[in-house]
Amino acid sequence: MFSQLPIPALFRFLLVPALLFSTAQGSAQSVAPSLDSARRGLAQYDLEGDATLDVIRGLGQLLEHPPGVREAREAAFLRDMAAADLLVLAPTPAMRSRVGAALGVPSTRVMAWLRADLARAAVGPYVAAARQGLDALALRDSATPDFGAASGPRRDALMLGAVATALQGDHAVGALAAMAPDPCATPDVACPPEYAHFMAPGRRAVAASRDARAAVVRIQQAADGGEPFARAASEGLPALVAALDEAVLQPAPRLPDDSNLAHVTDAGEAAPFDAVLLVDTRLSRLGYVARASVQADGTVVLEPAEVPLLPETQSFTLPAGYRPVVRAIPALVRELPEASESLRVALGVGPDVPAHVMSRVFLSARERGITPSVLLARGVHGGIRAMAFRGVLANEHTPTTDLRVHVRLGGYAVVSRSGASVSLPRVHGDDGLRFDVQGLSELVGQREPQSASLLFMSVVDSGPVLLAAFGLSPASDALTVVMP
Helix, strand or coil: CCCCCCCCHHHHHHHCHHHCCCCCCCHHHHCCHHHHHHHHHCCCCCCCCCHHHHHHHHHHHHHHCCCCHHHHHHHHHHHHHHHHHHHHHCCCHHHHHHHHHHHCCCHHHHHHHHHHHHHHHCCHHHHHHHHHHHHHHHHHHCCCCCHHHCCCHHHHHHHHHHHHHHHHCCCHHHHHHCCCCCCCCCCCCCCCHHHCCECHHHHHHHHHHHHHHHHHHHHHHHHHCCCHHHHHHHHHHHHHHHHHHHCCECCCECCCCCCCCCECCCCCCCCCCCEEEEECCCEEEEEECCEEEECCCCCEEEECCCCCECCCCEEEECCCCCCCCCCCCHHHHHHCCCCCCCCCEEEEECCCCEHHHHHHHHHHHHHHCCCEEEEEEECCCCCEEEEECEEEECCCCCCCCCEEEEEECCEEEEEECCCCEEEEECEEECCEEECCHHHHHHHHHHHCCCEEEEEECCCCEHHHHHHHHHHHHHHCCEEEEEEC
């Protein structure tokens, strides 16, 4: 998918020192032997030994008595570019000290001195390459590098290093998302289908992975063309390619546009999930979270196959009426697909859906073998919030917890392990009586329970139940939800 583009001629001409000025009029005969040997010496970088540093020292000595203006410009460019490349390839205090000694600059001033001198060297035919060197130094030292503002093998190598670090972390999608723009952000332009299953951070993460694959190709091309930085950087490509080959991203999915979820706070860690069971009063929908991997040619492969990937769903009609006893819905049990017991299912319920409908759908899924273990809601800013829970029936054994919250028509009741009870009745708001979510949050914060359980009347709406659940989640290690 990535085209095999040739290395730009000017880039190759400037950064393969052995070829530099090979077409200039009479330059091969007029340049001093020390400058000619420097070109050859910089055709391959020596990161472990002193060969490259010795060339940098020699170019500094040449600049004290240059043969001419053109030669002085070339010597300054070669010296500064080689020094910058060493600092990008090996960004360690030891290398900074070694480069500083070769330049005759204290190690504490090396970066500032090099930026200023490389900027002065950016004249004539050296402008584009020197700019890439300056961009690389800026990216190297930035806490939030903007890889989109730079180009060339130095940018690509730094970006690949950042991608490798991200893939080793616990929050790979978030780290990768910071490295690329949203490919679906252009107004009036259709979002490419491989990105349509994810929210913006996920789309950016997948785009960064594709950029990394393209960067591997570009660095290898430049290395094959003899560019010294790319040749040095290419030695680390096999490990990076292996990491990209193994990487499988599971970003937060896009839910259907008409999803009606309760809005809760953004507190707490998000629990992972593989599928979503959405519940409205008359409709339940099941969709799977897409996993994305990027092949060497940039192709995005989405899994699992042959199931509806969110925001696409499979729909199931719910009954118009129910018997008083809360039980599984037979038709839904029959229609729900079979799935692996390891499938992590998130339950997303509309705030106005009667709580008994939420319970019936939960019981139906459990009877089918796909027990929901995550509750889903919208955060303050519209993002997906997901919290782990364990659902049990009221007639099953329920663990004794530090805190029990009962959701009743009149408000919340909070019972501690000792049996002490606090009542939180509904309070007046702009839209009438509402559940005292703020009071519950403050009470939970004071108690700091290590475990909690949530019980609710079947006749209340699901909204206050979910608000209570997410209010308990950050303060407790485990939440048990007792279905009526």
